[in-house]
């Protein structure tokens with residue numbers, strides 16, 4: 275019944291180990307069908323090389339299973355909050371990629387140190403507040419979603435498609451499941467570059483606002499002139 279949606283989620287999940295974003299069963303991607311109000315997500319605890327499209331679990335926006343025999347990813351309720359709150363997104367990705375997690379564990383946002391970052395967003399990559407004891411006890415995965423939404427307040431989720439959850443790791447999203455994984459890979463690259471920058475020069479400043487704007491607008495909006503007229507495949511688009 276949800277053949278296409280499950281295939282999209284399956285193929286996006288395979289990108290996680292392929293892009294070096296996770297070991298063993300770490301990480302998960304989902305693909306959202308807005309018209310039907312459901313998303314397909316990785317089953318919990320299943321290694322990537324054992325995944326098949328049929329193993330994907332389809333759930334509604336309350337996280338209840340609509341189709342599938344397995345248990346969905348333990349992060350399912352976080353994905354559901356993001357689909358409910360960020361209108362227009364169609365994919366969510368979560369991983370424990372090393373450098374993004376390092377910034378998460380340090381509870382630090384990633385400053386815009388260079389044009390690689392500015393090509394993708396004009397803001398520092400935001401970090402959430404550490405979660406309160408109450409929230410951890412209440413409904414941990416839902417609260418993780420709420421923390422992301424709260425931190426994004428005042429920002430456009432179609433411009434800032436990535437966040438670092440303090441003490442935990444990255445969540446990214448986008449207009450497709452593949453785009454969400456692409457954003458996770460970009461975030462990991464930016465996180466590693468930023469770490470190296472700070473290692474070489476602990477007081478390295480962010481780049482100038484004019485350079486940030488210039489690079490962002492080369493790739494986004496009406497005046498964009500980067501790439502070819504036809505949109506390249508997002509994974510190939512990582513330059």
Ligand SMILES: [Zn+2]
Nearest residue numbers: 368369442443
């Ligand atoms: Zn996690």
